[in-house]
Amino acid sequence: MKNAKYCPECGAKLGGGRYCEKCGHDTWEKEEKKELIEIDAPISSISPPQASTREQLAEAHPNWKGMENFVSVVGSIAWLIGLINAIIYYIIGFMDIVSGIFFYSKKLISSGIWTFIGATIVLIISLYFVKPRFSDPCSRYDWNALLEDYLLISTIKFPWMVIWGILLEIFGNGWAGIAILIPAFILLFMGPRPYNWIQH
Numbered sequence: 001m002k003n004a005k006y007c008p009e010c011g012a013k014l015g016g017g018r019y020c021e022k023c024g025h026d027t028w029e030k031e032e033k034k035e036l037i038e039i040d041a042p043i044s045s046i047s048p049p050q051a052s053t054r055e056q057l058a059e060a061h062p063n064w065k066g067m068e069n070f071v072s073v074v075g076s077i078a079w080l081i082g083l084i085n086a087i088i089y090y091i092i093g094f095m096d097i098v099s100g101i102f103f104y105s106k107k108l109i110s111s112g113i114w115t116f117i118g119a120t121i122v123l124i125i126s127l128y129f130v131k132p133r134f135s136d137p138c139s140r141y142d143w144n145a146l147l148e149d150y151l152l153i154s155t156i157k158f159p160w161m162v163i164w165g166i167l168l169e170i171f172g173n174g175w176a177g178i179a180i181l182i183p184a185f186i187l188l189f190m191g192p193r194p195y196n197w198i199q200h
Contacts (some may be wrong), residue, residue, distance in 0.1 A: 061190040068141070068192075071183040075138030078179035082126030082168055085176035089119040118171040125164055126176075134161050134180060143192045146184075155199045159184060 007020040096112030099105065137145040150157040161184040168177030188195045 075183040079131035086123035
């Protein structure tokens with residue numbers, strides 16, 4: 001370390017030592033304190049590293065790691081299963097209506113109309129809700145987006161993915177929503193973090 005050329009206390013010329021030969025002042029003391037401050041300041045100003053999305057999910061269920069890819073794959077095609085369901089029941093509904101007209105059967109015509117209505121509801125939910133808000137996040141492994149997408153009733157948080165799955169099961173003849181409900185329940189009960197059902 002280099003000391004000052006002149007003593008800051010008495011102004012005497014320094015001979016290269018640490019202490020002034022005239023007044024005994026410690027010429028290195030201020031420099032050492034300055035260096036310590038310069039060294040400590042960057043360390044204290046460093047903020048803790050931000051954890052990645054997966055590292056933030058520290059409370060994951062012990063079996064989650066083995067099921068994550070399954071949830072992603074099944075969830076990403078959930079909208080497609082709903083679309084296939086709608087197409088199948090559009091065809092069935094059309095055949096029922098045609099058969100009802102041919103055989104003068106009001107029952108078949110009514111069945112065909114209700115089948116058409118159910119297929120339309122399944123189609124709308126699959127394309128406009130399930131794909132952008134469930135399947136796409138599943139394909140991106142964006143579990144936070146799914147767990148934070150809920151319908152708040154009073155203080156209870158109802159996950160939209162469960163609501164969509166139930167609606168597709170009702171209007172899709174019992175199988176249109178299965179690819180939503182299975183991943184949804186895994187996410188809620190065995191997922192990357194515990195789901196909080198109550199809004200605080």
